[in-house]
Amino acid sequence: MDSSNSRSAHRLPASAExxxxxxxxxxxxxxxxAVVAQFALIVLVVRVWKLETPVxxxxxxxxxxxxxxxxxxxxxxxxxxxxxxxILVTVTAPGGxxxxxxxxxxxxxxPVYEIAYRMLPGLVLVSVGLVLIGVCxxxxxxxxxxxxxxxxxxxxxxxxxxxxxxxEIAAIWPILGSMFVFRLMVYLYDLHHRTAPFSLPRSxxxxxxxxxxxxxxxxxxxxxxxxxxxGSEPRxxxxxxxxxxxxxxxxxxLLHRLVYQFAPLDVSMLASSLDAVGFLLGTYLLYxxxxxxxxxxxxxxxxxxxxxxxxxxLYLLSASFxxxxxxxxxxxxxxxxxLFFYPAFFAMRRWGTVRxxxxxxxLTFVATWxxxxxxxxxxxxxxxxxxxxxxxxxxxxxxxxxNALMEATSSRGRRLPGSRPALREQINTGIKxxxxxxxxxxxxxxxxxxxxxxxxxxxxxxxxxxLFEVFVVIAGLVALALAGIRWGQTRRETSExxxxxxxxxxxxxxxxxxxxxxxxxxxxxxxxxxxxxxxxARVLDSLQGHRLNARDLDHQRRGYYEExxxxxxxxxxxxxxxxxxxxxxxxxxxxxxxxxxxxxxVLPSVSVTAAGETVSTNPFGMRDRDYLREKPPGSHRxxxxxxxxxxxxxxxxxxTFENQVEDRLNDAASGLPHDRYEMLNLSVGGYSQVxxxxxxxxxxxxxxxxxxxxxxxxxxxxxxxxxxxxxxxEDLSMPDAYAPFLRELFREAGVKGTMPQALIxxxxxxxxxxxxxxxxxxxxxxxxxxxxxxxVVYRPGPNQAEHAEAPVRERMLGLARSAGLEVxxxxxxxxxxxxxxPLVIAPWDEHTNAKGHRLLADALFAALRTAxxxxxxxxxxAASNADAEISPQLTxxxx
Amino acid sequence: MNEANIxxxxxxxxxxxFLPGEAPASLTDTTELATTGILDSISTLKLVAFLESHxxxxxxxxxxxxxxxxxxxxxxxxxxxxxxxx
Numbered sequence: 003m004d005s006s007n008s009r010s011a012h013r014l015p016a017s018a019e020x021x022x023x024x025x026x027x028x029x030x031x032x033x034x035x036a037v038v039a040q041f042a043l044i045v046l047v048v049r050v051w052k053l054e055t056p057v058x059x060x061x062x063x064x065x066x067x068x069x070x071x072x073x074x075x076x077x078x079x080x081x082x083x084x085x086x087x088x089i090l091v092t093v094t095a096p097g098g099x100x101x102x103x104x105x106x107x108x109x110x111x112x113p114v115y116e117i118a119y120r121m122l123p124g125l126v127l128v129s130v131g132l133v134l135i136g137v138c139x140x141x142x143x144x145x146x147x148x149x150x151x152x153x154x155x156x157x158x159x160x161x162x163x164x165x166x167x168x169x170e171i172a173a174i175w176p177i178l179g180s181m182f183v184f185r186l187m188v189y190l191y192d193l194h195h196r197t198a199p200f201s202l203p204r205s206x207x208x209x210x211x212x213x214x215x216x217x218x219x220x221x222x223x224x225x226x227x228x229x230x231x232x233g234s235e236p237r238x239x240x241x242x243x244x245x246x247x248x249x250x251x252x253x254x255x256l257l258h259r260l261v262y263q264f265a266p267l268d269v270s271m272l273a274s275s276l277d278a279v280g281f282l283l284g285t286y287l288l289y290x291x292x293x294x295x296x297x298x299x300x301x302x303x304x305x306x307x308x309x310x311x312x313x314x315x316l317y318l319l320s321a322s323f324x325x326x327x328x329x330x331x332x333x334x335x336x337x338x339x340x341l342f343f344y345p346a347f348f349a350m351r352r353w354g355t356v357r358x359x360x361x362x363x364x365l366t367f368v369a370t371w372x373x374x375x376x377x378x379x380x381x382x383x384x385x386x387x388x389x390x391x392x393x394x395x396x397x398x399x400x401x402x403x404x405n406a407l408m409e410a411t412s413s414r415g416r417r418l419p420g421s422r423p424a425l426r427e428q429i430n431t432g433i434k435x436x437x438x439x440x441x442x443x444x445x446x447x448x449x450x451x452x453x454x455x456x457x458x459x460x461x462x463x464x465x466x467x468x469l470f471e472v473f474v475v476i477a478g479l480v481a482l483a484l485a486g487i488r489w490g491q492t493r494r495e496t497s498e499x500x501x502x503x504x505x506x507x508x509x510x511x512x513x514x515x516x517x518x519x520x521x522x523x524x525x526x527x528x529x530x531x532x533x534x535x536x537x538x539a540r541v542l543d544s545l546q547g548h549r550l551n552a553r554d555l556d557h558q559r560r561g562y563y564e565e566x567x568x569x570x571x572x573x574x575x576x577x578x579x580x581x582x583x584x585x586x587x588x589x590x591x592x593x594x595x596x597x598x599x600x601x602x603x604v605l606p607s608v609s610v611t612a613a614g615e616t617v618s619t620n621p622f623g624m625r626d627r628d629y630l631r632e633k634p635p636g637s638h639r640x641x642x643x644x645x646x647x648x649x650x651x652x653x654x655x656x657x658t659f660e661n662q663v664e665d666r667l668n669d670a671a672s673g674l675p676h677d678r679y680e681m682l683n684l685s686v687g688g689y690s691q692v693x694x695x696x697x698x699x700x701x702x703x704x705x706x707x708x709x710x711x712x713x714x715x716x717x718x719x720x721x722x723x724x725x726x727x728x729x730x731x732e733d734l735s736m737p738d739a740y741a742p743f744l745r746e747l748f749r750e751a752g753v754k755g756t757m758p759q760a761l762i763x764x765x766x767x768x769x770x771x772x773x774x775x776x777x778x779x780x781x782x783x784x785x786x787x788x789x790x791x792x793x794v795v796y797r798p799g800p801n802q803a804e805h806a807e808a809p810v811r812e813r814m815l816g817l818a819r820s821a822g823l824e825v826x827x828x829x830x831x832x833x834x835x836x837x838x839x840p841l842v843i844a845p846w847d848e849h850t851n852a853k854g855h856r857l858l859a860d861a862l863f864a865a866l867r868t869a870x871x872x873x874x875x876x877x878x879x880a881a882s883n884a885d886a887e888i889s890p891q892l893t894x895x896x897x
Numbered sequence: 898m899n900e901a902n903i904x905x906x907x908x909x910x911x912x913x914x915f916l917p918g919e920a921p922a923s924l925t926d927t928t929e930l931a932t933t934g935i936l937d938s939i940s941t942l943k944l945v946a947f948l949e950s951h952x953x954x955x956x957x958x959x960x961x962x963x964x965x966x967x968x969x970x971x972x973x974x975x976x977x978x979x980x981x982x983x
Contacts, residue, residue, distance in 0.1 A: 191959075195959045226962075324937075328934075339938055343938065344959045347942055347958070348958040351946070359939070410939055424958065
């Protein structure tokens with residue numbers, strides 16, 4: 003390992019040092035106690051809001067303990083301690099080991115071999131990293147080292163692309179990519195030019211930096227800056243600045259969740275032009291997650307003496323495209339400047355400054371696009387090659403190039419710190435801020451959209467703007483311009499460091515007070531909010547933990563049923579494990595297409611493995627036991643009409659809630675009047691309410707049921723829109739009884755089969771109440787005609803998103819009651835389950851798991867027992883129970 | 898060319914090119930240019946082009962960094978190191 007060659011320029015953190023700022027503030031112990039208290043608060047805030055992943059929560063606890071130890075160490079041990087702590091976390095975190103695991107090990111609850119097995123991915127990660135670092139330091143020419151690293155990279159990439167070869171270490175690839183793909187380039191560059199000191203602890207600390215293991219998109223830290231800013235300001239000032247950054251990161255992450263959960267990000271739900279503006283804005287603001295993560299990471303590094311500069315600087319207030327490029331992800335910009343832009347420019351400068359600069363800019367953006375795709379490969383296992391990505395980088399490159407050429411050929415006036423710009427200049431800044439924001443926002447939406455159709459739908463929604471909506475948008479832009487004038491021109495830090503002047507005037511106690519107060523509020527907010535029992539409680543609940551929003555849930559559902567790639571189910575899912583190969587294959591083998599609006603049906607008498615479990619169907623094409631077509635004398639028969647959750651995707655045949663309820667009804671202790679109870683499951687994955695109703699009419703009534711359980715749920719609105727759009731686009735044949743209603747519906751909404759699906763769905767959305775009313779009225783009417791008692795059952799989703807479900811449920815059940823139908827609302831059946839206990843079958847598949855089915859069965863059985871015990875003639879009951887509602891809770895009390 | 902002349906030439910160029918309207922006295926030897934954003938990537942290249950043509954020196958890509966270009970003094974020192982002993 004090379005020894006330091008410029009030690010004088012790069013100080014280690016001086017652990018005993020209390021900088022001049024601290025001395026002036028009156029001693030170190032009080033300051034340190036304040037820092038420890040704030041850090042503890044921030045760890046608690048991360049815990050209560052469940053920020054990022056559970057691994058991050060554990061890493062924060064270790065970092066907190068490590069920070070206290072680090073502070074009291076002699077200066078010469080600090081870097082080594084940080085490197086060792088980082089390695090420890092890298093080895094343990096991928097296997098889910100934390101302080102709790104250590105406690106379990108000591109208490110003998112966790113065997114040593116289990117610990118060793120769970121450390122395997124981390125050990126492989128560290129071993130591969132050590133080999134790569136070793137190659138950088140081989141005593142051979144730079145070209146040979148680069149060649150060896152390329153060979154290593156190709157070998158690792160082949161293994162990455164074939165993740166099934168080594169499933170035990172699948173978790174390490176995104177982390178290995180984030181630690182080494184770009185940092186090796188910077189490291190080699192600085193090693194070659196000797197711009198910084200090199201030693202084993204420095205290298206380990208640089209590559210395995212403590213929080214990196216939780217963040218596949220860890221900021222690209224410049225090695226020279228990493229060394230140069232190590233101990234570059236008084237420790238306590240650095241701590242306090244770090245706490246400030248961490249809190250800022252937390253606020254960004256919470257704002258991201260707010261935007262993600264509540265912005266109108268589903269194009270099919272855009273009801274107005276303001277919704278469309280909200281969609282454009284919300285899509286852009288989703289970037290808050292990245293800036294939040296980066297602030298959090300850099301803040302945490304401050305606690306160990308690495309006083310790195312800011313990673314983002316008020317990028318929403320950029321006043322030009324070059325300004326935007328310099329403010330957003332500053333470390334990345336400096337990385338490509340250092341390794342691509344400057345070398346390219348200096349190599350081509352003989353062709354003239356402007357020409358060399360233009361070519362270097364183009365090369366820099368090509369490199370940026372290619373490297374992003376390469377980074378994507380390490381995270382997802384496949385290169386990112388989409389028209390959206392190419393368009394985004396190409397257009398941004400052109401805009402930045404034009405801007406750069408303007409700056410190169412004409413003077414752009416700068417100001418020294420403290421100078422006040424003239425009014426005209428300020429107004430100009432405001433206008434440019436608005437123009438840049440709008441252009442970047444639009445570009446960002448092109449980058450993020452899932453298809454061109456989405457953009458067409460947004461344009462369709464924007465087209466109908468009212469005068470009031472235009473006024474609101476203009477008012478928002480004026481506010482943005484004023485913000486740009488007021489705050490947009492503040493100095494940013496570069497990856498080279500913060501201005502020396504700024505470092506000497508840090509208001510420790512003022513920052514400590516604001517961090518403490520904000521952290522206390524954030525810590526107390528979930529508890530205070532949840533006790534209020536208001537809409538605010540729902541909002542706060544939705545912000546705790548990372549849950550998919552309605553759009554991504556819908557997209558995941560579409561991926562499942564419409565044979566799209568589930569693995570591209572939205573930005574929010576990139577960090578979650580992907581579905582294993584073949585996960586959906588059984589589901590596809592289980593169905594056959596139909597040419598009518600039922601669209602598909604379950605094959606009779608098959609047994610396949612779907613979503614990890616065996617699925618068997620009976621001769622009638624039901625996922626159920628065998629039954630006679632004729633209802634046996636003395637028995638009571640119920641037909642169940644639902645979609646995939648009721649079908650039982652992801653659970654065994656005997657675990658579906660429908661089968662469990664049937665078993666319990668037949669239990670002698672149930673005290674019900676009939677000898678035998680049969681529940682026939684006519685559910686089909688992906689069926690909308692219209693399809694469920696038609697299935698009842700086509701197959702259900704022929705089975706002579708006494709009761710029809712019509713299962714509804716929160717996603718029924720999306721199911722209905724998707725199905726209706728499909729009917730139109732695929733020109734599916736309609737039964738005579740349905741055709742007049744559906745044709746009139748399509749005419750009223752102004753939709754045609756040639757339109758994009760998303761546009762059809764958006765225009766049909768306003769017609770949903772009409773659709774559900776028609777379905778419920780027809781259900782009531784047809785059941786009465788066939789002497790069947792209809793019961794509408796509301797099934798809650800397993801992702802415990804009460805905040806999102808409640809309004810839909812109220813709308814849906816209100817319409818059912820208005821149609822004179824009895825309602826069984828199961829929505830409280832998951833209430834006692836802790837939020838961190840999964841009720842879904844897998845992280846990549848949101849179907850209800852076995853426990854969820856058991857809870858659904860408990861609630862449905864309780865409600866049905868009451869309903870069936872009191873039932874006389876089914877047709878009479880259906881008519882007389884127009885306003886009845888059967889509640890499982892009420893039933894429990896009654897019994 | 899002595900240090901004062903070099904510094905003066907650089908200062909004049911920076912004031913004219915990047916800080917039009919600023920009082921010459923406001924730009925001191927220790928005024929930070931790179932870390933305050935006055936010298937960004939484009940202006941750094943323009944400054945390098947000026948230094949190379951005005952002082953007939955060659956600056957390498959890895960030398961276009963903050964330690965060499967952050968203040969008037971840093972830039973002057975870089976030029977002096979390139980010019981060698983007079």
